[in-house]
Amino acid sequence: MQYRGRSALVTGASSGIGEAFARALAGREMALLLAARSEERLRTIAEDLAARHGVRVETVSIDLAERDAPGRLLEIADERGFEPDLLVNNAGVGVLAPFAEVPLERQLEMIRLNVEALVALTGLYLPRMLARRAGGVINVASSAAFQPVPYLAVYAASKAFVLSFSEGLWAETHRHGVRVVAVAPGPVRDTRFGERAEMRTALAELRSIPREHVVAAALDALDRHRPSVVPGLTTSFAARTAGLIPRRLQLLATERLFRRYAHRP
Numbered sequence: 001m002q003y004r005g006r007s008a009l010v011t012g013a014s015s016g017i018g019e020a021f022a023r024a025l026a027g028r029e030m031a032l033l034l035a036a037r038s039e040e041r042l043r044t045i046a047e048d049l050a051a052r053h054g055v056r057v058e059t060v061s062i063d064l065a066e067r068d069a070p071g072r073l074l075e076i077a078d079e080r081g082f083e084p085d086l087l088v089n090n091a092g093v094g095v096l097a098p099f100a101e102v103p104l105e106r107q108l109e110m111i112r113l114n115v116e117a118l119v120a121l122t123g124l125y126l127p128r129m130l131a132r133r134a135g136g137v138i139n140v141a142s143s144a145a146f147q148p149v150p151y152l153a154v155y156a157a158s159k160a161f162v163l164s165f166s167e168g169l170w171a172e173t174h175r176h177g178v179r180v181v182a183v184a185p186g187p188v189r190d191t192r193f194g195e196r197a198e199m200r201t202a203l204a205e206l207r208s209i210p211r212e213h214v215v216a217a218a219l220d221a222l223d224r225h226r227p228s229v230v231p232g233l234t235t236s237f238a239a240r241t242a243g244l245i246p247r248r249l250q251l252l253a254t255e256r257l258f259r260r261y262a263h264r265p
């Protein structure tokens with residue numbers, strides 16, 4: 001994958017892993033279009049990266065959970081003459097609580113962001129990449145993609161979708177000059193994910209990795225044409241062995257582990 005002088009669209013770039021992607025890609029001299037809702041945060045990051053690396057960095061403040069948002073984002077990018085060679089579908093949220101206690105609209109909004117927007121942006125840009133026989137898509141999944149997670153049931157299911165979708169697309173496209181990869185990290189440090197999912201304590205207690213490791217693993221996997229990558233030895237081992245444990249046993253053990261973290265939203 002060639003980076004220098006090419007362009008990348010990064011969603012959810014206003015904090016956490018998305019910001020780390022933006023920093024790493026600007027460091028590789030890519031022009032960037034950064035999308036998220038927080039205009040001020042995006043602008044601060046963009047100005048910093050443009051000054052540090054002398055690259056074009058633009059921002060779009062947009063709520064990707066709105067159904068027409070991916071189409072609007074494409075239109076804005078087209079109007080600005082911004083054609084991404086790399087699409088990083090990173091924006092995502094989780095909610096840690098018993099499913100029945102979370103307002104349904106919040107759960108559906110999570111599916112619209114984690115799943116629908118990711119599929120829509122991929123669907124809008126992939127045909128163009130295939131026509132050019134060049135380009136890449138990085139989809140941020142999660143280690144929660146490898147097994148159901150009680151009290152994070154919708155989140156884990158949304159990430160299982162992301163992993164399955166990405167690997168399917170990898171197989172469809174790898175002979176046509178386009179790379180698709182899913183990165184599936186466990187807990188990651190220096191993100192706002194835990195605080196938003198109301199799981200700060202849970203994440204603090206779990207072993208976490210720096211967000212830069214996630215980005216490095218994703219870019220390495222992209223360079224190696226791999227369909228997916230799980231950064232971190234412990235998480236990678238857990239993901240690989242998840243399927244070996246009897247399903248019912250696994251569900252009961254995970255339920256017990258997450259029960260104490262789950263609380264009313």
Ligand SMILES: NC(=O)c1ccc[n+]([C@@H]2O[C@H](COP(=O)([O-])OP(=O)(O)OC[C@H]3O[C@@H](n4cnc5c(N)ncnc54)[C@H](OP(=O)(O)O)[C@@H]3O)[C@@H](O)[C@H]2O)c1
Pocket residue numbers: 011012013014015016017018035036037038039041062063064065066090091092093094113140141142143184185186187188189190191192193194196203
């Ligand atoms: N942190 C972890 O432990 C962990 C582990 C595995 C996977 N992940 C995945 O990593 C990805 C990034 O999360 P993170 O950990 O970096 O958390 P984060 O710091 O909370 O970042 C989430 C990003 O998504 C954006 N976002 C949230 N809702 C949005 C919306 N409706 N429209 C547009 N943008 C929206 C946020 O920006 P605004 O609020 O400004 O919109 C922010 O830039 C997510 O897909 C998450 O599921 C995280």
